[in-house]
């Protein structure tokens with residue numbers, strides 16, 4: 473199957489965008505995609521950016537046809553912890569009908585499904601039902617820092633009626649799922665500086681504040697016991713859930729039981745008054761993604777570390793402003809930091825939340841394509857994950873984004889043993905074709 477061969481080839485590139493050791497692999501992946509798209513007869517360009525390249529490809533645009541921008545990302549997350557992988561992370565391995573590899577689901581499997589659907593249609597008809605503009609980037613997993621300026625600089629070239637993306641989930645195997653909302657994100661790194669050098673904790677302990685203790689103390693000011701964020705102004709403007717969505721998500725079955733089983737936690741957690749799905753899909757959060765400082769080696773070492781750090785990300789919902797959230801977080805941390813340490817705060821990437829009306833004309837077209845592909849009822853959901861460029865498509869190109877995901881709940885995206893069923897590659901090919909037919913009609 474040529475689609476499977478293409479996916480396996482694409483997966484072998486270790487295109488880890490965050491790690492400069494993999495810059496050549498990331499570029500090689502982009503170049504392979506360019507050659508692939510060119511070979512399909514699309515006019516394809518690799519655009520340099522200050523980071524990883526952007527790929528733009530088009531068929532011949534015909535006046536009067538709808539223009540669809542197909543977005544995807546060829547970069548992947550790091551593979552650590554390596555010891556947890558059952559097969560090497562960049563050697564795609566098929567077990568029980570699933571392809572195991574970093575990027576298998578997020579996003580190469582879903583991206584290659586689209587590319588393969590297009591390749592088939594072009595081979596059969598030498599034409600597509602729409603004007604198509606492909607936009608693939610290599611920096612989604614690091615917050616798309618260079619793509620928003622790229623959109624602004626290439627507005628005309630990227631002008632479109634609608635954006636389509638497969639980079640979200642399915643509620644279950646075989647259930648067509650339309651995602652009409654995503655959470656946004658704001659990231660920040662905090663260093664807690666104490667003494668100018670590591671100190672003997674016996675000689676100085678008691679008179680000098682320990683940065684690791686102060687980091688832990690600061691982190692503990694972020695939440696109350698059920699995870700409500702304690703930063704002043706954090707919930708300002710947060711849109712309440714809509715009644716219809718609460719009902720329709722409740723009809724999807726027992727989300728709490730599923731999440732308990734998938735995650736292996738002893739018990740769930742969350743704001744009272746919200747179901748587990750509501751907490752994940754439509755409520756904002758603050759998360760500690762990393763925390764450290766001091767001695768990490770074997771045995772004990774009696775030291776007061778000179779510094780400690782923690783890394784935070786906030787998941788956002790409409791209408792929180794991602795930059796303002798960083799302002800509020802910084803003000804909170806500075807207000808709570810004791811005078812005995814000095815904070816160094818580095819702001820990271822941001823991306824807005826996204827929400828559309830799933831029953832707009834274009835949303836209905838997407839739902840029909842899902843129904844044609846999967847049969848049965850289409851699930852309407854929001855997702856807790858972020859695709860930072862999606863709201864920028866709305867702001868810069870005035871286009872809504874149709875999110876038609878193929879990721880299964882147990883795909884292990886970002887984790888060891890990420891996987892994607894060959895059946896979803898096949899379904900994705902049909903979904904691409906059904907979607908372009910619907911959007912072309």
Ligand code: BES
Pocket residue numbers: 578579612613614615616639640641657821823855856857858859860
């Ligand atoms: N495909 C995901 C986003 C996603 C995950 C949507 C789960 C729906 C459900 C995307 O590749 C991703 O992981 N995004 C990052 C963005 C961040 C690094 C800026 C995320 O959400 O952490």
Ligand code: MN
Pocket residue numbers: 549578613885886
């Ligand atoms: Mn991802």
